[in-house]
Amino acid sequence: MWILPSLLNKHGILGMNRRNVSYISQYNTRSRYPLVDDKLKTKLLAEKFKLSTPKLRGVIKYQYETAYFPKIVENLQGFAVKPAKGSGGKGILVIKERKNGLFVKSSGQIITINDIKRHLSNILAGLYSLAGVPDSVIIEDLIHPSEMFEKLSYDGVPDIRFIVFKGYPIMAMLRLSTKASDGKANLHQGAVGVGLDISTGKGLHAIQHSRRVQKHPDTGLLLNEILVPDWKNLLLLSAKSYEMTKLGYIGADLVVDKSHGAMLLELNARPGLSIQAANGAGLLPRLKKIESIDPDLYFTPEERIEFSMNTFHSNFNKTPVTIKTA
Amino acid sequence: MKSKLTFYLIIAGLILIGLCLAWHRHSYLKVPFKPGIEKPVWLIEARIDFKAQGEPVRVSLDLPDHPPGFTQVSEQAASTGYGFSIIESNEGKRAEWTKRNSLGPQTVYYKIQMIEDPDAGIDKFQIPTPKPAKIYWDPLQSVAAHQLVEQAYEKSSTNLSFARELAKLLTSPEPDQNASLLLTEYSLSHLLMRLLNHAGIPSRISMGLELEDARRYQPLKPVLEVFHENEWTAIDPKSGAQGLPENMLLWHREGKSIIDVTGAKDSEIRFSMLKQTLPAMDLARLQFENDSFSRLNLYSLPIEEQSVFKLLLLLPVGALIVTFMRIIIGIRTSGTFMPVLIALSFLQTQLVQGITAFVSIVVLGLMLRGYLSKLNLLMVARISTLIVLVIFLTSLISVIGYELGFQLGLTLTFFPMIIIAWTIERMSILWEEEGSREVFIQGLGSLSVAIFAYLCMNMDLIRHLTFNFPEVHLIILAFILMMGQYTGYKLTELKRFGVIKKDF
Numbered sequence: 001m002w003i004l005p006s007l008l009n010k011h012g013i014l015g016m017n018r019r020n021v022s023y024i025s026q027y028n029t030r031s032r033y034p035l036v037d038d039k040l041k042t043k044l045l046a047e048k049f050k051l052s053t054p055k056l057r058g059v060i061k062y063q064y065e066t067a068y069f070p071k072i073v074e075n076l077q078g079f080a081v082k083p084a085k086g087s088g089g090k091g092i093l094v095i096k097e098r099k100n101g102l103f104v105k106s107s108g109q110i111i112t113i114n115d116i117k118r119h120l121s122n123i124l125a126g127l128y129s130l131a132g133v134p135d136s137v138i139i140e141d142l143i144h145p146s147e148m149f150e151k152l153s154y155d156g157v158p159d160i161r162f163i164v165f166k167g168y169p170i171m172a173m174l175r176l177s178t179k180a181s182d183g184k185a186n187l188h189q190g191a192v193g194v195g196l197d198i199s200t201g202k203g204l205h206a207i208q209h210s211r212r213v214q215k216h217p218d219t220g221l222l223l224n225e226i227l228v229p230d231w232k233n234l235l236l237l238s239a240k241s242y243e244m245t246k247l248g249y250i251g252a253d254l255v256v257d258k259s260h261g262a263m264l265l266e267l268n269a270r271p272g273l274s275i276q277a278a279n280g281a282g283l284l285p286r287l288k289k290i291e292s293i294d295p296d297l298y299f300t301p302e303e304r305i306e307f308s309m310n311t312f313h314s315n316f317n318k319t320p321v322t323i324k325t326a
Numbered sequence: 327m328k329s330k331l332t333f334y335l336i337i338a339g340l341i342l343i344g345l346c347l348a349w350h351r352h353s354y355l356k357v358p359f360k361p362g363i364e365k366p367v368w369l370i371e372a373r374i375d376f377k378a379q380g381e382p383v384r385v386s387l388d389l390p391d392h393p394p395g396f397t398q399v400s401e402q403a404a405s406t407g408y409g410f411s412i413i414e415s416n417e418g419k420r421a422e423w424t425k426r427n428s429l430g431p432q433t434v435y436y437k438i439q440m441i442e443d444p445d446a447g448i449d450k451f452q453i454p455t456p457k458p459a460k461i462y463w464d465p466l467q468s469v470a471a472h473q474l475v476e477q478a479y480e481k482s483s484t485n486l487s488f489a490r491e492l493a494k495l496l497t498s499p500e501p502d503q504n505a506s507l508l509l510t511e512y513s514l515s516h517l518l519m520r521l522l523n524h525a526g527i528p529s530r531i532s533m534g535l536e537l538e539d540a541r542r543y544q545p546l547k548p549v550l551e552v553f554h555e556n557e558w559t560a561i562d563p564k565s566g567a568q569g570l571p572e573n574m575l576l577w578h579r580e581g582k583s584i585i586d587v588t589g590a591k592d593s594e595i596r597f598s599m600l601k602q603t604l605p606a607m608d609l610a611r612l613q614f615e616n617d618s619f620s621r622l623n624l625y626s627l628p629i630e631e632q633s634v635f636k637l638l639l640l641l642p643v644g645a646l647i648v649t650f651m652r653i654i655i656g657i658r659t660s661g662t663f664m665p666v667l668i669a670l671s672f673l674q675t676q677l678v679q680g681i682t683a684f685v686s687i688v689v690l691g692l693m694l695r696g697y698l699s700k701l702n703l704l705m706v707a708r709i710s711t712l713i714v715l716v717i718f719l720t721s722l723i724s725v726i727g728y729e730l731g732f733q734l735g736l737t738l739t740f741f742p743m744i745i746i747a748w749t750i751e752r753m754s755i756l757w758e759e760e761g762s763r764e765v766f767i768q769g770l771g772s773l774s775v776a777i778f779a780y781l782c783m784n785m786d787l788i789r790h791l792t793f794n795f796p797e798v799h800l801i802i803l804a805f806i807l808m809m810g811q812y813t814g815y816k817l818t819e820l821k822r823f824g825v826i827k828k829d830f
Binding site: 001002003004005007008009011013015016017018021022063121122125126127188189207210211212273274276277280281282 | 811822825
């Protein structure tokens with residue numbers, strides 16, 4: 001289904017070109033990109049700023065270190081292996097349990113230690129990194145999604161993507177993995193994206209493969225009845241990532257763990273635009289709203305999320321706004 | 327806002343400079359905008375025969391020097407054993423052959439190529455009015471001449487109309503006594519020239535060559551010229567009409583003589599001519615070889631380098647197309663500029679063969695790569711393996727193609743092997759991670775961009791412009807810069823966000 005550009009503009013949909021020219025290159029300092037492109041740096045930084053993230057269990061930087069891998073995960077039943085510079089969820093291997101010396105992936109597939117080692121050397125060689133440069137491996141704790149999320153998603157952990165602009169969370173989307181997405185919460189691969197009301201954390205609209213869906217295709221749950229728990233803490237965590245990175249326009253990926261609550265998974269300096277389709281709303285009016293705040297004033301993260309919750313309710317985009325086109 | 331203005335000024339400047347330079351090249355250096363234009367060229371050969379007498383010989387021939395209506399393209403002399411040089415002096419341009427010792431009948435040749443050019447030969451600066459030549463008559467003729475001049479003078483107002491009236495008097499069916507008397511002594515043109523000079527009007531006899539295709543042994547013909555309003559104007563002595571007859575090349579205008587020969591006798595000069603057609607491109611190149619602006623082009627490079635540049639200068643067009651396809655259309659390709667490199671290799675292989683070979687190499691490569699992933703290789707080693715395999719596949723396809731009778735073999739080596747190996751690697755990972763659908767989307771995207779780029783780069787006009795008008799690249803640059811500032815929607819985004827239509 002096609003839509004007229006004038007209509008897109010009227011609803012304030014942000015296009016990729018405009019995102020790159022007017023937001024990413026304007027508000028994100030190039031020199032700070034490594035903080036978010038390298039998940040290891042993000043993690044260490046988050047620990048420094050006391051933002052909760054999954055516990056780091058080990059780092060592998062060189063090929064010979066793969067031999068020590070069994071020792072690193074000796075005491076772990078489940079764990080996640082990630083490339084430090086991976087993008088779009090590429091190269092993430094989630095082991096949910098061990099069985100007779102073998103490893104069970106989140107999809108239920110059973111693999112051997114050699115399969116994992118091969119994956120490790122692939123990561124180290126830079127197969128999943130952004131520019132194909134040599135990479136390192138992060139091994140961290142498995143996330144146990146809270147019960148409510150467990151029901152929602154077809155294996156894999158649902159995460160919540162926030163667009164955080166100058167420290168204000170302005171749009172949010174819950175990403176649910178499906179059978180089609182192979183347990184990955186990546187919209188490109190067929191995960192379901194559910195737009196969330198910034199004020200309440202309630203589900204608004206949902207999309208899969210750029211098409212509207214009402215129910216989760218595998219679990220059959222009604223998506224607009226979702227209410228994300230611990231919403232305020234999630235917002236706060238996402239807002240605090242601004243102090244940590246000083247990047248003006250970022251995507252923050254958060255999860256809710258059964259025992260640890262809201263946790264920061266990773267940050268993205270080039271967040272995707274599908275979130276607008278999931279929300280049925282454009283980013284531009286919200287970006288303009290934040291841009292209109294006097295830059296001399298400083299607000300604490302708490303004040304900022306208060307502002308966001310009051311402003312970006314589900315009806316925000318319905319109020320007519322005029323957007324000047326550049 | 328200020329930086330925006332500078333940006334647009336730079337863009338406007340680039341486009342303007344590009345257009346102006348191109349226009350200059352077109353109008354002054356005669357480089358045609360379109361490829362394949364041909365122009366007629368006259369090839370004229372002057373042949374001088376003489377009998378040498380065993381002494382040092384020197385032959386000097388007057389050459390056309392910026393004749394009106396024609397532009398010289400090239401000249402050369404052929405004469406075995408003779409020293410040859412072209413001497414330019416105040417008296418005009420002369421060719422000179424010299425030999426220390428020769429005996430018997432000799433022949434020297436001089437060849438010149440001329441193109442018709444209505445603007446040529448018009449004097450850019452004023453020449454001082456020459457003095458009329460002194461004319462001597464015997465007493466009887468003097469009276470007749472005087473009367474004729476008086477008669478014509480009364481009926482005319484300018485030099486030209488005076489010449490016309492004189493011509494009328496001399497050529498009337500029943501000429502009066504004065505005219506008949508003088509015509510018995512002099513030829514018509516000479517008589518007119520004498521009478522004009524007698525009346526104080528500078529005039530002269532030049533020698534012209536009537537150009538006619540495939541004529542041999544033509545002599546030079548006299549052409550009467552009258553000085554009028556700061557320039558020499560040709561007059562037809564029969565009708566008095568002004569202007570040169572068509573296809574008349576003024577070979578000899580001023581100076582001492584057409585031909586001077588010392589150390590030989592019985593010299594004779596004859597002309598042969600031929601009308602040829604030459605590509606306008608080559609003509610422009612020949613004509614302006616030494617112009618300082620035309621040195622700012624690529625013709626001065628050796629031919630081999632030129633052909634490399636011909637290909638290189640097509641790359642900006644490919645880059646422009648990729649920029650357009652990705653920023654405005656939003657087509658996803660695997661590897662940003664891979665399609666351009668593929669398109670470049672299609673230029674060598676032809677489209678259909680190129681696509682067939684490319685697709686089969688990639689498909690076979692993907693199949694082999696499937697096995698490689700089981701071998702648990704380090705990435706660099708895996709890609710190196712792929713490069714070897716791709717080269718192997720290319721040779722195999724070439725051999726099979728050759729056996730089947732397709733002359734594909736050599737041209738396949740133009741495929742960027744390393745790029746193809748990387749493409750296979752990336753596509754294979756894409757397949758594992760995002761499924762076959764994404765592979766097809768990106769594969770088709772890359773291929774269609776490559777085909778489109780090929781079609782553009784293969785257009786004669788574009789090849790002609792990019793190589794012969796290097797300034798066109800400034801315009802391409804301006805367009806690329808402009809697209810770099812485009813903040814509107816991509817075409818594919820109109821579909822991607824089509825889903826929100828329902829929400830409003």
